[in-house]
Amino acid sequence: MLLCAECGRSVLGGTCVGELLQIAGVNKSFGAVKVADNVDLAVGQTDALGIIGPNGAGKSTLFGLVSGSLRPDAGTILYDGQDITGLDAAGRCRLGIARSFQVPHPFVGMSVFENLLVGAIFGGGESERDAMRRCGEILDRTGLASKANLPAGSLRLLDRKRLEMARALATRPRLLLLDEIAGGLTEEECHQLVATVREVHASGVAIVWIEHVVHALLAVVDRLVVLNYGRKVAEGEPREVMASDMVQQIYMGMDDHADAAA
Ligand SMILES: Nc1ncnc2c1ncn2[C@@H]1O[C@H](COP(=O)(O)OP(=O)(O)OP(=O)(O)O)[C@@H](O)[C@H]1O
Numbered sequence: 001m002l003l004c005a006e007c008g009r010s011v012l013g014g015t016c017v018g019e020l021l022q023i024a025g026v027n028k029s030f031g032a033v034k035v036a037d038n039v040d041l042a043v044g045q046t047d048a049l050g051i052i053g054p055n056g057a058g059k060s061t062l063f064g065l066v067s068g069s070l071r072p073d074a075g076t077i078l079y080d081g082q083d084i085t086g087l088d089a090a091g092r093c094r095l096g097i098a099r100s101f102q103v104p105h106p107f108v109g110m111s112v113f114e115n116l117l118v119g120a121i122f123g124g125g126e127s128e129r130d131a132m133r134r135c136g137e138i139l140d141r142t143g144l145a146s147k148a149n150l151p152a153g154s155l156r157l158l159d160r161k162r163l164e165m166a167r168a169l170a171t172r173p174r175l176l177l178l179d180e181i182a183g184g185l186t187e188e189e190c191h192q193l194v195a196t197v198r199e200v201h202a203s204g205v206a207i208v209w210i211e212h213v214v215h216a217l218l219a220v221v222d223r224l225v226v227l228n229y230g231r232k233v234a235e236g237e238p239r240e241v242m243a244s245d246m247v248q249q250i251y252m253g254m255d256d257h258a259d260a261a262a
Pocket residue numbers: 030033035053054055056057058059060061062102
């Protein structure tokens with residue numbers, strides 16, 4: 001892949017694709033607990049970015065700030081060059097930001113297909129006819145075609161995870177935020193899920209993936225960010241980041257905060 005000499009991002013057709021998402025100086029506290037501490041982050045239009053960090057590091061909170069369910073106390077969020085810091089979640093969804101949740105929460109009484117249609121019509125802004133056609137394609141792509149008419153509440157774990165991703169895809173995202181979709185799956189199921197995420201990325205969707213199942217993440221992402229106590233403490237080539245002393249210390253529980261608390 002050709003990279004821009006100035007910013008290091010991908011070059012398509014001779015043009016730098018630039019940033020899709022830019023987070024600058026974002027802070028968020030819940031009471032006395034700071035869960036986003038001056039976070040800067042950029043995601044290019046063709047990026048696949050992984051985010052790791054211990055429990056409570058502020059990873060899901062960051063997704064809330066990007067998808068619009070949470071407001072930062074300070075800082076700016078730009079999407080496609082537009083300041084979306086004050087925009088609500090529905091507005092961000094219409095611009096192409098979609099999020100899957102760590103704990104899937106589909107409309108359990110509706111069928112799998114109906115769950116996608118809701119996303120496609122209300123989130124993606126499509127006519128019912130276009131939405132139905134595209135939802136059929138997404139069901140195929142995510143391996144849910146044979147489950148289309150089942151109630152979402154009857155699905156087992158892998159299919160619930162797939163549905164969570166399919167619902168996000170139904171909104172026609174350019175930026176897909178995946179929150180721990182591989183947890184609890186068998187090796188084979190994980191392998192299938194990785195293949196689907198790779199396909200989605202290859203179709204032109206930027207991916208940001210929070211995941212504790214690191215081998216699944218490393219099979220997809222080309223950059224890795226580490227959060228700890230709300231701070232971005234490392235960023236770079238995934239295997240180099242994983243091998244760094246910083247990450248080893250955090251995962252061995254030997255970082256500054258742990259020392260201080262001891
Ligand atoms: N709405 C909220 N109100 C108060 N505290 C919250 C809220 N949401 C998250 N927190 C707290 O903020 C901290 C960061 O939570 P967050 O879910 O972002 O962490 P995480 O890195 O995603 O963790 P995990 O890997 O366990 O999912 C935690 O201490 C959590 O309890």
